[in-house]
Amino acid sequence: MLETKDFQEVYRSLDVKIVDSTLREGEQAPGVAFTVEEALKIVEFDLDVGIDLIEVFTPYSEYELKLVNALRREGLSSSLIVWSRLRNEDFELALKTESNWIAVSFGISDSHLKYKFSGLRREEALMRVLEATDYLHGHGIKVSMHLEDSTRADLDYMVEFLKNVNAEKFRDCDTLSVLLPPLAYERMRFLVKTTNKPIETHYHNDLGMAVGNTMSAVLAGASWISATWNGLGERAGNAPMEEVLLTLKTRLNLEKFNVKPLRTICRFVAEASGSPISRNKPVAGSDIFTVESGIHQDGLLKDRCIYEPYPPEILGESWKIVVGDSSGRAGLAHVLNHEMGYHVSEDPDKLTEILMYARGMARARKRYLSREELEELAERFSLEKSI
Secondary structure (H helix, E strand, O other), X not given: OOOOHHHHHHHHHOOOEEEEOOOOOHHHOOOOOOOHHHHHHHXXXXXXXXXXXXXXXXXXXXXXXXXXXXXXXXXXXXXXXXXXXOOHHHHHHHHOOOOOXXXXXXXXXXXXXXXXXXXXXHHHHHXXXXXXXXXXXXXXXXXXXXXXXXXXXXXXXXXXXXXXXXXXXXXXXXXXXXXXXXXXXXXXXXXXXXXXXXXXXXXXXXXXXXXXXXXXXXXXXXXXXEEEHHHOOOXXXXXXXXXXXXXXXXXXXXOXXXXXXXXXXXXXXXHHHOOOOOOOOOOOOXXXXXXXXXXXXXXXHHOHHHOOOOOHHHHOOOOEEOOOOOOOHHHHHHHHHHHOOEEOOOOHHHHHHHHHHHHHHHHHHOOOOOHHHHHHHHHHOOOEEOO
C-alpha cells in the first residue's frame, strides 16, 4: 500500500486520547436510561479498556447527582469530565462534582447564533466563552470547549475561537453529519496546523461515516476522540467506541487500549440501553465471525489471510464454519469431518449430493443448520463416525 510521508509520521507518533460519551450523549438516545449500577459498570469497563475521560452530565437531576456522588466515592473524580451549558448556574453545579474537567458546550455556527441564541453576534459569543473559560480556570478546572455544530460554522470564525480561547482542548462537533472523510482530513489538518491547539472529534453518524470521519481527522492531527459504546446517541448516534478502538489497533497500530473485552462491553450496553445489536454489526455482531459462503469457507480453510480482515482472537473469538444455503463442499466436509467426527466420502458426487440436500434444508428454514440438524443429515446419509 502506498503511504505518504505525512501518514508514516502519524503512524509513528500517534498518541490519541479518548472520551467516552455514553453516559451523556448515549443517554440522549430515545428511550435510553441507565441505572446508577449500570452506569458504574460502564465506567468500570471504560477503565479496563484504558479510556482517558468519562463524560457525564452536570447533575441536573437526582439520578445524575447519585451517579456523580457514587463516582466520587470510588475516587474517580479525576477521570470525569462534566458537561455543562454556558450558564453560570451550570458551572456552580459542575464545580460541586470536584471533577478536574468541565466541558462547556456552545454552538458557534451561524444557525445556532441566529436561532438558538436569538441573534447573538459572533464577537459577543466569543466574549462569553472567554469569560467562562477564565472563570473556570480561576477555580483550577481544565476546560474542554465543545463547539457545537462547528463543522457548519465559518472556518475563519472557528480559527479565531481556537486561537483566542485558552481551553485545554476543543471539541469539533459534526452535529448534523455534514463531513465526508476527505473533507474531515483536510479540514482538521488546516485547523491543527493553523492553531496548534488540541482538538477532539465528536462526529455524528447520520450517513454512516462517523468512524471514517473520525479516523480521517486523527490522521490529520486530531489528538482526542469522543465516541459512545454501540454508537448510542441522538438520531443515528455517534462514532461507535468499539469500532474506533479496533480501527486504532488493527489499522493504526495503536496498542495502548485493551480491545479484548469489546464484545462483552457492547452486549452489556445493548442490554442496559434496550438497544439490540445487529448480528452483522462491526466488532459486536453475533455472526461477524460466522462463515456460510462456500467461497469464503474454502479460502479461510486454505489460508486465513485470504478473507480475514483481522484475527478474531484479539477479541477472544474464533472463526465458525456453518452449513447454509450458500455453503460449499469444503465447508461441509470440514464441519462433518473435523468438527463432528464423521467420515465423509471423498467422492465429489456423493459429497455434492449431501451438500445439495443440506442447502435445501437451510433454504427452507431461512437460516444455517443447527448442530442437531446436521446430526439428522448425517443419519439420513448413513455417515459413520471416524474411529
